[in-house]
Amino acid sequence: MAQPKIEALAIHPDRAAAEELDARDPLAFTRARFSVPEGVVYLDGNSLGALPTGVRAAVLDAVSRQWGQDLIGSWNGNGWWxxxxxxxxxxxxxxxxxxxxxxxxxxxxxxxxxxxxxxxxxxxxxxxxxxxxxxxxxxxxxxxxxxxxxxxxxxxxxxxxxxxxxxxxxxxxxxxxxxxxxxxxxxxxxxxxxxxxxxxxxxxxxxxxxxxxxxxxxxxxxxxxxxxxxxxxxxxxxxxxxxxxxxxxxxxxxxxxxxxxxxxxxxxxxxxxxxxxxxxxxxxxxxxxxxxxxxxxxxxDGVDPAAVRAKSLALGDLLITLADGLRTDGVTVVTPREGRRRGSHVSLRHEKAYELCQALIARGVVGDFRAPDLLRLGLAPLYLSYADVWDAMRALAEILATKEHEAPRFRRDQTAVVT
Missing domain, CATH: 3.40.640.10 (Type I PLP-dependent aspartate aminotransferase-like (Major domain))
Structure with a gap:
C-alpha cells in the first residue's frame, strides 16, 4: 500500500540533525542507567520516571536478604533506621x-x-x-x-x-x-x-x-x-x-x-x-x-545538574520547533518558549488531545493528557534522546495527517482515562 503524503513531515531539523545532537550529548552515558522498553519513546517521566537499572537488585536484596534473613536486625544492621x-x-x-x-x-x-x-x-x-x-x-x-x-x-x-x-x-x-x-x-x-x-x-x-x-x-x-x-x-x-x-x-x-x-x-x-x-x-x-x-x-553519580538543565531546554526547543510545523493541524504550543520560563515538559493544545494521546500510546509514544485539551510531553534528560523527540513528533504528524486518532477505539468513552 502506498504511504500517504504528509506535508507536515517536512520539519526541520531532520532526524539526522537530531542524531548529531545525540552523538555530541554529554549525558548520553546516562541512558544505559535506565530500563526503557525497546520500541518505546517515553515522554511521561513527569508523571512516573523510568526504572533505573540498579533498583531491581536493591529491592530484591532488601526483600530476600535483609527482610528474609536478617529480619528485624536490618533496622540497624542494614541501615533501615x-x-x-x-x-x-x-x-x-x-x-x-x-x-x-x-x-x-x-x-x-x-x-x-x-x-x-x-x-x-x-x-x-x-x-x-x-x-x-x-x-x-x-x-x-x-x-x-x-x-x-x-x-x-x-x-x-x-x-x-x-x-x-x-x-x-x-x-x-x-x-x-x-x-x-x-x-x-x-x-x-x-x-x-x-x-x-x-x-x-x-x-x-x-x-x-x-x-x-x-x-x-x-x-x-x-x-x-x-x-x-x-x-x-x-x-x-x-x-x-x-x-x-x-x-x-x-x-x-x-x-x-x-x-x-x-x-x-x-x-x-x-x-x-x-x-x-x-x-x-x-x-x-x-x-x-x-x-x-x-x-x-x-x-x-557523575552527572552535572547544569548539563541536565541544558539538555532539558534543548529537548524542549526541538519539540517546540517541530510542533510549530503542525499549526495547520490545530496544534498550538501552550508552554512558554523562553527557557527561563519553562520547566521540563511541553504541553500542546488540540481539541482532540485525548484521542491524540491514545493514538500515540498505541504507536509506542507515551505521553499524557490533561483535561480539557492538553497533550503533555515530559522531557527527562537522563534517558531521553533528541532522536526520541523527533520520532515522537513524526508519529504525531502522521496521526494528524491520516486522522488515525479519529478511530472509534481512541474515543474517550472507549478507553481508560490517562492519569
Missing part, C-alpha cells in the same frame, strides 16, 4: 539544600500538610494563605484543609501577578505549573514574600531532578517534592520535606509521630521533638520504597 535522613540528604544535594535539612518519607500530601501548617504557625498574627488558582488539586485541597484547621482565609491567585499584603502568612506555590510547564521565578517570588513578612512553601514535584533549584540560596522557608517523577523512585515512592536549619528549632509540626521524638525508644507518653530535621519524621518509613529511591539516586 537512617534511611529518611540518608535519602533526604541525597535529595537535598539536588535541590540546593545543605545536609540535615531534608527528610524523606510519607506521601506528598502528608508532607504538604506538614509544611503548610508549620509555615502558617510561624506567622500566627496573619490570617491569609495564598496559593495558585491553577495549582495541582491536592495543593489546593490541603491549603483549604489547613485553613479550616487554623482559621485562615485561602486566596487563589495568579503567580504572574502576585501581590503579597501585610495580612499574608504563607505563599504556597508550585515552581512549575503542572499543566502548562510554565516555570515561576522561585527566587524573585520568595524575595517578594519575605519583603512583605510572609513565609514561602514551594512544591517542587515538577522541578526536582530537572531544574537547578537552590533552596538555601533563595532562602525558602519550606519545600516538598515527590520522588516518583524525575527522581525515578517508582510508583508511590515517598515524598520529601525541606525544613531549613533556621526554622527547625521553632517549627511546630502538626503530625508528631513517635519516630520524630527526641528519644523514640524511651516510649514516653508526652512528645518532645528531636533535634534538627529528624523532628519531621512521623512513623515507620516505607522501607522497600525507600530502598528503591536510594538506589534510583545512583543515576546521578
Amino acid at each position: 537512617t534511611l529518611p535522613e540518608r535519602v533526604g540528604d541525597r535529595i537535598g544535594a539536588l535541590v540546593g539544600a545543605a545536609p540535615g535539612q531534608v527528610i524523606c518519607g510519607d506521601s506528598t500530601s502528608v508532607q504538604l500538610f506538614q509544611a503548610l501548617t508549620a509555615a502558617a504557625r510561624l506567622r500566627p498574627d496573619r490570617r491569609v494563605l495564598l496559593t495558585d488558582a491553577s495549582n495541582f488539586p491536592t495543593d489546593q485541597y490541603l491549603a483549604d484543609a489547613v485553613a479550616r484547621l487554623l482559621g485562615l482565609e485561602v486566596r487563589r491567585v495568579d503567580p504572574a501577578g502576585l501581590k503579597v499584603g501585610a495580612d499574608v502568612a504563607v505563599v504556597a506555590l508550585s515552581a512549575v505549573d503542572y499543566r502548562t510547564g510554565e516555570l515561576w521565578d522561585v527566587e524573585a517570588i520568595t524575595r517578594q514574600a519575605h519583603a512583605a513578612g510572609a513565609v514561602v512553601v514551594w512544591d517542587l514535584c515538577h522541578a526536582a531532578g530537572v531544574l537547578p533549584v537552590d533552596l538555601d540560596g533563595v532562602g525558602a522557608d519550606a519545600a516538598v517534592g515527590c520522588t516518583y517523577k524525575y527522581l525515578n523512585g517508582g510508583p508511590g515512592s515517598p515524598a520529601w520535606l525541606y525544613l531549613p536549619h533556621r526554622h527547625q528549632p521553632v517549627a511546630d509540626l502538626p503530625l508528631t509521630g513517635w519516630m520524630g521524638r527526641a528519644d523514640p525508644f524511651g516510649l514516653a507518653g508526652a512528645y518532645e521533638p528531636a533535634e534538627g530535621v529528624a523532628r519531621a519524621r512521623i512513623g515507620t518509613p516505607p522501607v522497600l520504597s525507600m530502598v528503591a529511591v536510594e538506589a534510583a539516586l545512583d543515576v546521578w
Whole structure:
C-alpha cells in the first residue's frame, strides 16, 4: 500500500540533525542507567520516571536478604533506621539544600500538610494563605484543609501577578505549573514574600531532578517534592520535606509521630521533638520504597545538574520547533518558549488531545493528557534522546495527517482515562 503524503513531515531539523545532537550529548552515558522498553519513546517521566537499572537488585536484596534473613536486625544492621535522613540528604544535594535539612518519607500530601501548617504557625498574627488558582488539586485541597484547621482565609491567585499584603502568612506555590510547564521565578517570588513578612512553601514535584533549584540560596522557608517523577523512585515512592536549619528549632509540626521524638525508644507518653530535621519524621518509613529511591539516586553519580538543565531546554526547543510545523493541524504550543520560563515538559493544545494521546500510546509514544485539551510531553534528560523527540513528533504528524486518532477505539468513552 502506498504511504500517504504528509506535508507536515517536512520539519526541520531532520532526524539526522537530531542524531548529531545525540552523538555530541554529554549525558548520553546516562541512558544505559535506565530500563526503557525497546520500541518505546517515553515522554511521561513527569508523571512516573523510568526504572533505573540498579533498583531491581536493591529491592530484591532488601526483600530476600535483609527482610528474609536478617529480619528485624536490618533496622540497624542494614541501615533501615537512617534511611529518611540518608535519602533526604541525597535529595537535598539536588535541590540546593545543605545536609540535615531534608527528610524523606510519607506521601506528598502528608508532607504538604506538614509544611503548610508549620509555615502558617510561624506567622500566627496573619490570617491569609495564598496559593495558585491553577495549582495541582491536592495543593489546593490541603491549603483549604489547613485553613479550616487554623482559621485562615485561602486566596487563589495568579503567580504572574502576585501581590503579597501585610495580612499574608504563607505563599504556597508550585515552581512549575503542572499543566502548562510554565516555570515561576522561585527566587524573585520568595524575595517578594519575605519583603512583605510572609513565609514561602514551594512544591517542587515538577522541578526536582530537572531544574537547578537552590533552596538555601533563595532562602525558602519550606519545600516538598515527590520522588516518583524525575527522581525515578517508582510508583508511590515517598515524598520529601525541606525544613531549613533556621526554622527547625521553632517549627511546630502538626503530625508528631513517635519516630520524630527526641528519644523514640524511651516510649514516653508526652512528645518532645528531636533535634534538627529528624523532628519531621512521623512513623515507620516505607522501607522497600525507600530502598528503591536510594538506589534510583545512583543515576546521578557523575552527572552535572547544569548539563541536565541544558539538555532539558534543548529537548524542549526541538519539540517546540517541530510542533510549530503542525499549526495547520490545530496544534498550538501552550508552554512558554523562553527557557527561563519553562520547566521540563511541553504541553500542546488540540481539541482532540485525548484521542491524540491514545493514538500515540498505541504507536509506542507515551505521553499524557490533561483535561480539557492538553497533550503533555515530559522531557527527562537522563534517558531521553533528541532522536526520541523527533520520532515522537513524526508519529504525531502522521496521526494528524491520516486522522488515525479519529478511530472509534481512541474515543474517550472507549478507553481508560490517562492519569
